[in-house]
Amino acid sequence: MATLWLVAFGLLFTGYLALAGIDYGVAVLLPRVARTESERRLALNAISPFLLGNEVWLVVSIGILIGTLPGLESRLLVGALPLALIAVVGAIVFIVSVHLRGRGAGGSWDTLVFLGGALAAFGWGAVLTSLAGGLPLDASGHVTGTSVSLFAILGGLTMVSLLAVRGGAFLAARTTGAVAERARRAVVTLVLPTGALLILTVATGWASGELDGVRNPALGSALSLVALLGLAGLWRRWAGASVVAVAFVPLSVFAAKYPTPITADPPGTSPSLADLAADPAGLALVTWTAIPLLLLVIAVQGWVWWVFRGRVTRQSPIFY
Template identity: 40%
Template sequence: MTTLESVWLAVLGLLLAGYFVLGGYDYGVQMLHHRLGREESGRRAAISAMGPFFLGNEVWLVAFTGVLFGAFPHLEGSLLSGLYPLIVAILVGLVVGNTAVQLRGRARGERSRRVWDMLTVVGGGLPALCWGLVLGLLLHGVPRRADGTFHVGPAEVFAPFTLLCGVGAALLFAAHGAAFLALRSEGGLAERARAAALRLLGAFAVAGLLAVLLSVAGAGASVTNPVAAAAVTAVLALALAAAWRSLAAGRAGRAFAATCLAAALPVLLVGAGHYPYLLASSAGHGLTVSRSAADGATLKLLLAFGVVLIPLILLYQAWSWWMFRGRTGRRHPAYF
């Protein structure tokens, strides 16, 4: 593998992990806002907590897609066609969630608000679940044929390990969103978010343990590098423990930092666990990094854009967090 391929592989992982961190708490807030808010003012406060960052977080997904298409076209062609139903479900969830979050504040009656609230929850829960299913399929290995194509059906999607990964991702993103609300909100909403995060972290730990047991039994993840996968899993467990301890001590900032790490680690788990394969196959026809990457001239051309655009994305994200720091209601108006 060349140096350029290594650079773009790291960039691809960074962008997806960044999206899981930033888009992950969006999913979590959407899933939890109705239950934690209880009354309309609390629900508005929950939505407002993520308001300044909501659409900006999608930039990471757009950038990830651009790198996937440009730097790894052979992976894109195989991955998106094989996982087409799940990719479509993720996009539908994003559209529904973005629409519902922005329009619920314009609802004139209680009934219409309930409809938008339900769609907001669906818009957070559906992508979170489907991302987990995608990760589960990638960890297990897809039935890739010799010609590079594959198709996942109900048997693969609804396998116990894959379902556990889907449910686990939804629980992790929900816990991440609750930690975010504990950091960004005030009063009863913050306290309810802290309590919910503790419960959700416990539920995710149970789902993760079951997934590990299935893998040990030979019915779960089938990784190329078990030592690397075990090391990442151990770091994930430490991040969960740190988040739990910080939440129990009332340190919302440290808890959110720990859930940020936990949300990013599944990407590293897939990458490190299967390296040098970007797409592991249960049928023995895996796709390596070198075979999935574009040619050297294309990678060099893309590098000129990456050197400019990726730092700009990082600077924008840091600037937005600095400008809208603090808890909702103290310094900033309501959003949406």
């Protein structure tokens, strides 16, 4: 059952990056694709119906992690605490700035929208990269330091670029006029450097020895290759290519690490999945209560995306 919930957490966190990543990517691209107030409103209006709903995936995934794999939650958040704080603070700044920008001082709020989105993308990319590498654990399995490293920083920068591509592809499909055209050009421009950053990050992880503890390197590499193929598909404007590019990055990490999601540094002290999981009674309780709630969340999210599936224009209702 612990394996089931590890898979569930991986899929939920992947869904969070694929959906909330749109919001952060739009924020990062906002200064480039929107040059007037009406264009900035159009770009932000494209993500407005989904903004808070997308963050629900983070809440649900962290809740699942705490309830079913408390050992993983405690070690990961302690070992990657500075990076997780960057991500959470960035997400809060981004959401608050989007909501408050209509009350005046638009330029200052727009700057905070950009910074918040960039910090959230960087932080979650760095956290994910830290999970891919090893955490400093003592002989009893307790975290003895943080996982901030060049590898983690490169992972954060890669995620910023990757989510910018995701946000650009979304704007190109959902908006019209100059904003959509600039978003298309931004995506094409970013594809090559994003792919290069992804390759550089993986190469740095292997060269530094931080990826030596992964259990399934071939599977992880294959899924990373799928992410690169998703990026390549954006050149040909393949539908869903940006989703593939973003989703297969965290999937490659979780697949490569299974069944030992926390790789210790030094080797030999890595806790097993059973060590990280809650007791069987707790897992059973969470299973019976969480699955109906998960299905409800998925249904509501699907309904919202269906209702607001059309393009936005300057005549569309303004949310913020």
